[in-house]
Amino acid sequence: MDAQLKRGFLDVCVLASINRQDSYGYQIVKDVPPSLHLTESTLYPLLKRLETAGMLTVYSVEHNGRLRKYYRITERGIAYLNDFLKEWDDIAAVYEYVKRGATA
Template sequence: MDTQLKRGLFEICVLAAIKDEDSYGYRIIKTIKPYIDISESTLYPILRRLEVSGLISVRSSEHNGRLRKYYHINQAGKERLCAFSEEWREISAIYQFVTREANSNEHDSNEQS
């Protein structure tokens, strides 16, 4: 998969993981892991990019004697998720177009058998 596309999709996944409640790194990974394989070394650069882009905010809070960073999706992040939903319709239509020939060829070869 194209690296830029994958990076963008991972960013969307992180935003989706924190859309309902603030979360911290380990819990974000646990939330996403059933769907895609993501590691800490992938997650933390994404979180920094999202913060720099103004899509999330970060606060620190003490937990068991250690500071833990909590990530909060802001309005711009929510708007980005909505925009992605719109973009996904277009991506889905492109996928259907690209795979139609393969599906058509499978269908044609089955008819000839």
Template sequence: MAIQIPTELLDGAVLAILAEENLYGYALTKRVQAQLPVSESTMYPVLRRLKKNEALTTYDEPFEGRMRRYYQLTALGRQQLQMIQADWHGFSAAINHLLIADDKQPAKNKLTNEGVE
């Protein structure tokens, strides 16, 4: 995918995944990477920003002799996710309308239709 992912959409992807279950950083990164081309070095700043903005909290749990930091959605994070989802619904509909040609209607050039070439 050559299209750069806007920050708000990456935030929304992380929040949506964490709305389903709490995950530690590496597992969360792998879940996002299964759908979007992002690096680990991109994900951790996203998680820090969401935590700083109180959309996420963290807690540590032991695993095989070391601690794993888990990320958990907060009530504020759920609100933020709902806003991103609402914004995405309208935005994606508008982009689809512009980018996906209707097979029944040929594309028209506005200048040609007005008699200006």
């Protein structure tokens, strides 16, 4: 998958995972579709970027004697997800166009 396309899908998949429930890094990696091949080394910079953009907030919870960072989606993150869903019909139309051209 193209790196730019994958990046856009990773953003919305991570936000969708956190929108279901607050979560932490390892759990997010497990929740995101395997076809995106998300690794922790890819995830943490992405989480930091989403946090900097105001789409996530972070808080810590003690777990087995250690602090675990949890991520919570913000209103801005929810709006980003909703914008993606509104654009999905356009994305699907481009996909169908390319598919028809590739199989012609």
